Amino acid sequence: MKSLKKKRRIQILIAAGLALVVAVVLIGYGFRDGINLYRSPSQLAETTPDPDEYFQLGGLVKEGSITATEGVAFDFVITDGVAEVPVSYVGRDPAPDLFTEGQGTIAKGYFREGRFQADDLLAKHDETYMPKEVMDTLKETGVYQDPNS
Structure with missing residues (x-):
């Protein structure tokens, strides 16, 4: 039972990390011409x-x-x-x-x-x-x- 909770936490942390990376990439792409x-x-x-x-x-x-x-x-x-x-x-x-x-x-x-x-x-x-x-x-x-x- 504990190993299932542990796997779920790891999956959530990985998903949050990927979402953060995607957000940073999209923000950087959006500002590439906007920062003069x-x-x-x-x-x-x-x-x-x-x-x-x-x-x-x-x-x-x-x-x-x-x-x-x-x-x-x-x-x-x-x-x-x-x-x-x-x-x-x-x-x-x-x-x-x-x-x-x-x-x-x-x-x-x-x-x-x-x-x-x-x-x-x-x-x-x-x-x-x-x-x-x-x-x-x-x-x-x-x-x-x-x-x-």
């Missing part, structure tokens, strides 16, 4: 990421750097006042209306062969907004200027 790390141009200059790593690059669009290529594709430079990163945007949509030179932006994509290849752009949604990550980066480098002052 943010980097500034200075951080990118310090450590080059793997070419297959999808992440967010944020900073200011450098004055005079936007050059149209064809269709919705164009090139520009993101800077944090210390380092600059050339960006090629090839997305499905045109640039956001408020995407302009000297303004904060976040590009999502891959860093390959010395150039950031963006497939999505986030820009401010009003005259004074700047993404928190970009603002923090610019404050660290001493470039940030409060638009309300």
